[in-house]
Amino acid sequence: MTPGEPDPKAVEGQSAPGRPAPSPIVLLATGVLYPALLLAAVLLTLRGHHEPGGGFVGGLFATVAVMTVALVQGPKIARRRLRIPPIALASVGVLLALCSGLPALIAGEPFLTHAVGYLPMIGGAWKLSTALLFDFGVLLCVLGAVTGFCLRLLESA
Amino acid sequence: MAAVEGPSVPAPLWVRLAWLAPAALFAAVATGLLPDSEWRIPWVPSLLADFGFRIDGLTRLMLALISGIGIGVFVYAPGYLAGDPRLPRLMALLVAFFLAMVGAVVADDPWTLLLFWEATSVLSFLLVGFDRANVRARDAARHALLITGFGGLALLGGLVLMQQSAPGLRLSHLVHLGGTHPGALTDPVFHAGVALVLVGAFTKSAQFPFHAWLPGAMTAPTPVSAYLHSATMVKLGVYLMARLDPAMNGVDWWKNTLLAVGAFTAVFASVQTLRERDIKRILAWSTVAALGTLTMLLGLSEPLSGVAFSAFLLAHALYKAPLFFVAGNLDHEAGTRQIDHLRGMRRALPFSAAAAVLAGVSMAGLPSSLGVVAKDAIKLAEASSDTYWYVGTASIAVGIVAVAVAAVATLRIFFGPPNDELATSAHPQSLRMSLPPLAIALVGLFFGLWHGPIEGSLLESARAIAPFGRLELEVVWPTRLESLLLAVGGGALLFWQWDRVHGWLERLAALDIIGPASLYERALVGVKKGAGAVTRATQHGILGRYVGVLAIAGAALVLPFVARAPLPTAHAFAPADAGLAAGCIAVLGGAGLALAARDVLGRLLGAGLVGMGSAVVFLFGGAPDVAFTQLAVETVFVIVAATALRRYVPAERPRLTPNWRLLAAAAFGGLLSFASLAVFAAPFDTALTDFFAGASVPQANGRNVTNVVLVDFRALDTLGEITVLMLVGLAALPLLRRKGAKEANT
Numbered sequence: 001m002t003p004g005e006p007d008p009k010a011v012e013g014q015s016a017p018g019r020p021a022p023s024p025i026v027l028l029a030t031g032v033l034y035p036a037l038l039l040a041a042v043l044l045t046l047r048g049h050h051e052p053g054g055g056f057v058g059g060l061f062a063t064v065a066v067m068t069v070a071l072v073q074g075p076k077i078a079r080r081r082l083r084i085p086p087i088a089l090a091s092v093g094v095l096l097a098l099c100s101g102l103p104a105l106i107a108g109e110p111f112l113t114h115a116v117g118y119l120p121m122i123g124g125a126w127k128l129s130t131a132l133l134f135d136f137g138v139l140l141c142v143l144g145a146v147t148g149f150c151l152r153l154l155e156s157a
Numbered sequence: 158m159a160a161v162e163g164p165s166v167p168a169p170l171w172v173r174l175a176w177l178a179p180a181a182l183f184a185a186v187a188t189g190l191l192p193d194s195e196w197r198i199p200w201v202p203s204l205l206a207d208f209g210f211r212i213d214g215l216t217r218l219m220l221a222l223i224s225g226i227g228i229g230v231f232v233y234a235p236g237y238l239a240g241d242p243r244l245p246r247l248m249a250l251l252v253a254f255f256l257a258m259v260g261a262v263v264a265d266d267p268w269t270l271l272l273f274w275e276a277t278s279v280l281s282f283l284l285v286g287f288d289r290a291n292v293r294a295r296d297a298a299r300h301a302l303l304i305t306g307f308g309g310l311a312l313l314g315g316l317v318l319m320q321q322s323a324p325g326l327r328l329s330h331l332v333h334l335g336g337t338h339p340g341a342l343t344d345p346v347f348h349a350g351v352a353l354v355l356v357g358a359f360t361k362s363a364q365f366p367f368h369a370w371l372p373g374a375m376t377a378p379t380p381v382s383a384y385l386h387s388a389t390m391v392k393l394g395v396y397l398m399a400r401l402d403p404a405m406n407g408v409d410w411w412k413n414t415l416l417a418v419g420a421f422t423a424v425f426a427s428v429q430t431l432r433e434r435d436i437k438r439i440l441a442w443s444t445v446a447a448l449g450t451l452t453m454l455l456g457l458s459e460p461l462s463g464v465a466f467s468a469f470l471l472a473h474a475l476y477k478a479p480l481f482f483v484a485g486n487l488d489h490e491a492g493t494r495q496i497d498h499l500r501g502m503r504r505a506l507p508f509s510a511a512a513a514v515l516a517g518v519s520m521a522g523l524p525s526s527l528g529v530v531a532k533d534a535i536k537l538a539e540a541s542s543d544t545y546w547y548v549g550t551a552s553i554a555v556g557i558v559a560v561a562v563a564a565v566a567t568l569r570i571f572f573g574p575p576n577d578e579l580a581t582s583a584h585p586q587s588l589r590m591s592l593p594p595l596a597i598a599l600v601g602l603f604f605g606l607w608h609g610p611i612e613g614s615l616l617e618s619a620r621a622i623a624p625f626g627r628l629e630l631e632v633v634w635p636t637r638l639e640s641l642l643l644a645v646g647g648g649a650l651l652f653w654q655w656d657r658v659h660g661w662l663e664r665l666a667a668l669d670i671i672g673p674a675s676l677y678e679r680a681l682v683g684v685k686k687g688a689g690a691v692t693r694a695t696q697h698g699i700l701g702r703y704v705g706v707l708a709i710a711g712a713a714l715v716l717p718f719v720a721r722a723p724l725p726t727a728h729a730f731a732p733a734d735a736g737l738a739a740g741c742i743a744v745l746g747g748a749g750l751a752l753a754a755r756d757v758l759g760r761l762l763g764a765g766l767v768g769m770g771s772a773v774v775f776l777f778g779g780a781p782d783v784a785f786t787q788l789a790v791e792t793v794f795v796i797v798a799a800t801a802l803r804r805y806v807p808a809e810r811p812r813l814t815p816n817w818r819l820l821a822a823a824a825f826g827g828l829l830s831f832a833s834l835a836v837f838a839a840p841f842d843t844a845l846t847d848f849f850a851g852a853s854v855p856q857a858n859g860r861n862v863t864n865v866v867l868v869d870f871r872a873l874d875t876l877g878e879i880t881v882l883m884l885v886g887l888a889a890l891p892l893l894r895r896k897g898a899k900e901a902n903t
Contacts, residue, residue: 134872
């Protein structure tokens with residue numbers, strides 16, 4: 001299991017050259033699991049304020065999604081599908097969490113006091129909160145830091 | 158030291174005009190713009206800590222020194238390092254030091270003082286190590302920082318103790334401590350605090366046994382030595398002692414310590430002076446002797462010791478700073494500071510020669526110099542005190558050596574036939590270098606001839622040390638003549654026989670191995686060796702042993718709690734529904750698998766199954782949040798561990814024997830299981846649960862309490878945690894080299 005040289009023609013659903021070809025079943029499962037796990041991550045984070053879930057679990061689910069691809073098709077392809085470098089994701093996450101606290105400062109309240117607003121939508125009002133922004137920051141930070149570490153671990157092995 | 162490397166760089170305007178800053182302060186002090194005053198800015202009211210400042214006579218004297226000598230230094234430095242690209246760095250550090258010093262002497266609040274005090278230590282470190290390519294400069298800087306940094310810690314501890322005993326204590330309270338904090342002087346805690354503060358002051362003012370860093374600090378550029386290590390910073394320690402003295406002067410241990418340490422330091426440093434051949438180090442040792450004398454003076458009885466202290470403080474700065482400047486000029490001109498090679502330099506450096514003679518007259522304490530005023534005051538203070546025999550003896554010895562050093566710095570170096578082997582440049586030295594020493598030495602001579610302008614200031618300063626009693630500077634001619642003849646006679650003899658005495662003292666070099674300087678060196682080596690031994694013993698790289706240590710240490714930590722915990726009751730083992738049972742079965746199965754598996758991957762999967770089983774238990778046990786997290790964490794953990802294990806190479810060295818492993822595992826697992834069961838047996842405190850359950854929706858608009866705590870109530874903690882997580886991720890990247898990166902780099 002060694003990652004090969006970068007192959008510009010490598011696309012989703014294939015593995016990089018130099019790796020044993022994964023079984024078609026595993027490959028297919030990966031194709032389904034990747035978007036499904038990412039979707040689950042987002043949903044868990046969205047509902048986290050009221051139901052079990054939250055940014056931390058969401059981040060871990062997203063990590064599992066990326067690592068599934070990395071284990072089956074190699075870290076190179078996992079990085080490509082992630083598009084953004086993991087450490088950048090983590091930094092953006094921390095910044096996002098930081099920014100979610102700023103409105104409170106402007107309003108003269110203690111830092112990170114979250115504000116809530118309701119957006120009228122079809123099927124009832126959507127609740128929007130700076131807490132959600134904070135939670136997505138947590139998601140991105142967990143995703144970035146853990147995948148960055150795991151991918152590098154895979155590449156160095 | 159002053160060699161110009163690379164192209165000559167013109168000095169920026171601010172560097173050339175930096176002397177205006179101390180000049181402005183000096184003008185303010187001299188024209189009386191700074192009357193006695195206090196002002197405070199609130200800082201941490203709950204700790205009774207303010208940014209508190211106060212100006213009185215002693216502060217004004219210190220400010221006059223800092224700014225007056227500062228003008229000379231700030232004029233001199235651009236000439237000394239002319240054309241050197243490092244000059245702006247030197248000036249920036251010197252200006253910062255100037256400000257820190259001003260802050261330290263106007264500080265009234267102890268914490269404000271500590272802040273500026275430490276700033277002077279750090280700036281001294283940077284300035285001593287200014288020539289950072291020079292290994293000796295770096296060693297000297299480290300020595301200075303370790304000693305004064307240790308002193309700063311002692312000062313911090315001492316101030317804390319003093320505050321414990323006398324809450325809200327400020328330096329200005331020390332003059333009438335009985336009025337502000339009546340119980341303090343009978344409280345042993347207060348005395349312990351004062352003792353620690355005294356240790357801090359001793360390190361700063363280079364008192365034995367903390368003196369060794371000061372001669373080493375002479376690797377610094379000359380303006381730094383003149384400013385920090387003779388005229389100002391080293392005076393900060395004796396300044397602080399002077400602040401404490403009004404409160405402590407009646408206490409026996411305080412007086413005896415100051416007298417003994419001061420006298421011993423003065424004599425010890427005087428002897429060391431005679432062992433040096435480098436004019437700058439000679440001056441450095443004589444500075445240590447002067448600091449010892451100042452300490453000793455504070456130990457004498459009031460009130461005349463205050464006058465003597467103030468006069469000597471001023472006189473010493475006014476003669477020692479010019480002598481340091483002169484040493485720098487000699488180094489610049491002749492390329493050496495060894496007194497064996499320097500002679501007849503008056504032709505090459507007429508201005509420096511004049512400055513050295515004027516300063517030397519004051520240092521020797523000859524009539525019509527400020528030095529003699531200080532000497533008179535010292536004599537009177539000693540005469541009026543119930544003094545000890547060794548104080549008088551020490552004074553005489555220090556006086557004799559001072560005369561000899563003054564003679565070496567003037568007669569030996571500047572007069573006699575010139576040394577033709579020394580290559581001296583034809584053109585005269587710049588005004589920036591020749592003027593400051595001459596000007597400062599002239600000021601010293603002027604004040605010696607005419608006490609009028611400074612008498613008031615000195616008495617004011619003395620009053621800050623000894624607030625009660627009548628103060629007069631009266632000259633007693635017979636005493637003065639007697640001591641003068643003794644000092645000059647002895648000094649002349651010593652000067653005449655300097656080289657022979659030097660030779661005798663060199664035979665004492667064997668004694669150096671028990672000296673503080675040698676102890677410091679050995680401690681430094683010892684710390685390195687000790688750290689190496691500890692690291693080798695604990696960081697052996699054998700994974701099994703790490704786990705064993707963790708398990709045994711964890712068990713040892715839990716043991717005291719378990720021993721006191723109530724026995725688990727039957728309630729803890731209450732039967733539960735099918736979901737819980739399934740989770741438990743998974744946990745047990747996983748544990749069995751981990752035990753039975755032969756290879757590492759199998760054990761890992763078994764451990765993963767234990768984690769999954771616990772997730773199921775959580776899910777049915779009413780903690781779905783924890784279950785989700787446990788599930789995700791377990792998955793990621795197995796992935797990471799499996800990836801890492803591919804690189805795992807079993808240790809070749811002997812691991813823990815199976816018996817030990819069994820014992821450690823059983824102790825750790827057994828105790829932790831017992832502890833978690835015992836937690837359930839104890840009555841559950843629901844205060845936090847009730848609060849969060851009640852406050853979650855109204856205060857944070859969320860029903861999931863776990864998440865609300867994370868993103869609302871403890872949001873700042875979470876922000877800190879994810880920041881740490883990001884930094885750990887970032888820090889791990891360089892540790893894990895990408896395969897092939899090495900070849901790509903080379």
